[in-house]
Amino acid sequence: MSAPVTVIDRNRGPAPRAFDRASAAPSDPALKARLAELQFATRGRDARGIIELAIKTEFAGRTAVVSSFGAESAVLLHMVAGVDPNTPILFLNTGKLFGETLRYRDRLQDELGLGDVRSLAPGLEEKLRLDPEGALWSTDPDACCNFRKVVPLKHALEGFAAQITGRKRFQTNARAEMQAVEYFEGRFRFNPLADWSLADLEAYVARHNLPQHPLVEDGYPSIGCMPCTRRIQSGEAYRAGRWSGLDKDECGIHGVDGEGI
Ligand code: SF4
Numbered sequence: 001m002s003a004p005v006t007v008i009d010r011n012r013g014p015a016p017r018a019f020d021r022a023s024a025a026p027s028d029p030a031l032k033a034r035l036a037e038l039q040f041a042t043r044g045r046d047a048r049g050i051i052e053l054a055i056k057t058e059f060a061g062r063t064a065v066v067s068s069f070g071a072e073s074a075v076l077l078h079m080v081a082g083v084d085p086n087t088p089i090l091f092l093n094t095g096k097l098f099g100e101t102l103r104y105r106d107r108l109q110d111e112l113g114l115g116d117v118r119s120l121a122p123g124l125e126e127k128l129r130l131d132p133e134g135a136l137w138s139t140d141p142d143a144c145c146n147f148r149k150v151v152p153l154k155h156a157l158e159g160f161a162a163q164i165t166g167r168k169r170f171q172t173n174a175r176a177e178m179q180a181v182e183y184f185e186g187r188f189r190f191n192p193l194a195d196w197s198l199a200d201l202e203a204y205v206a207r208h209n210l211p212q213h214p215l216v217e218d219g220y221p222s223i224g225c226m227p228c229t230r231r232i233q234s235g236e237a238y239r240a241g242r243w244s245g246l247d248k249d250e251c252g253i254h255g256v257d258g259e260g261i
Pocket residue numbers: 094096136137140141142144145146148149224225226227228251261
C-alpha cells in the first residue's frame with residue numbers, strides 16, 4: 001500500500017467544508033417565501049420525486065447537477081437520468097483527478113445515457129500563469145482549488161436557478177440538519193438524498209446493478225483529486241482520506257454531489 005502523498009494532521013479528520021455551512025435564509029421576503037413554498041412541496045416526496053420537482057416542475061431547463069463522478073455519484077446520476085437524461089451534469093476536470101475517475105465518468109455517461117455531461121477545466125492561460133509546474137496544490141492548495149474548481153464552476157453555474165446535490169445528513173455533523181431544499185449563493189439547492197443512509201445507497205446500487213468507482217475496492221471510499229486524496233486506514237471515517245493530507249478544510253466548492261471534488 002502506498003503512503004499518503006502528504007499528511008499534516010492525521011487526527012484532524014473530516015472537517016466541515018464550505019458546502020456544509022448552514023445556508024442562511026434569504027433576506028429577500030420574496031425569496032424567503034419561495035424557499036418555504038419549495039420546502040413544503042418536497043414533503044412526502046421521495047428522492048426521485050424531489051428531483052422531478054426541481055427538473056420538471058419548478059426549474060425546468062434551469063437546473064444543473066454538479067457531480068464528481070466519485071464513489072457515491074452513481075445513485076444520484078441514475079435517478080437524474082431516469083427523470084431527464086439530458087439534464088446538464090457539471091463535472092470539474094481539475095487536471096489532477098485519478099484516471100479511474102475519468103474512465104468511471106465515461107462509463108456512467110455511457111451506461112446511464114447521460115446526454116449533457118459538461119467537463120469544466122481551468123483555462124490554459126491561467127494554468128500557465130498560476131501553476132506552471134502543476135504543483136500549486138502542495139504550496140497553496142486554496143489557490144489551486146480556486147482556479148481549478150471555484151472559478152470554472154462559478155462560470156458554469158451562471159444562468160442556472162437551481163442545483164441538485166447528492167449530500168447526505170449522515171456524512172458529517174455539519175450536514176445533520178440539512179434541509180431537502182436550501183437557498184445558497186444565489187440559487188436553490190435540492191438535496192434529494194438528504195435522509196438516505198449508507199445502507200440505503202448500497203441497496204440502491206445493488207438493486208439497479210450500478211457500476212462502482214474502481215478505487216472504492218482499493219481503499220478509497222471517497223475520491224477527489226489525486227494529490228489531495230489518500231486511502232483510509234482501518235477504523236478511520238470513510239471521508240477521512242479527503243484533504244486529510246493538506247492543511248486546509250475546504251475547496252471552496254459549494255454543493256457538489258456529496259463528496260466534494
Ligand atoms: S483538491 Fe488538491 S489538486 Fe484538486 S484543485 Fe484542490 S488543491 Fe488542487
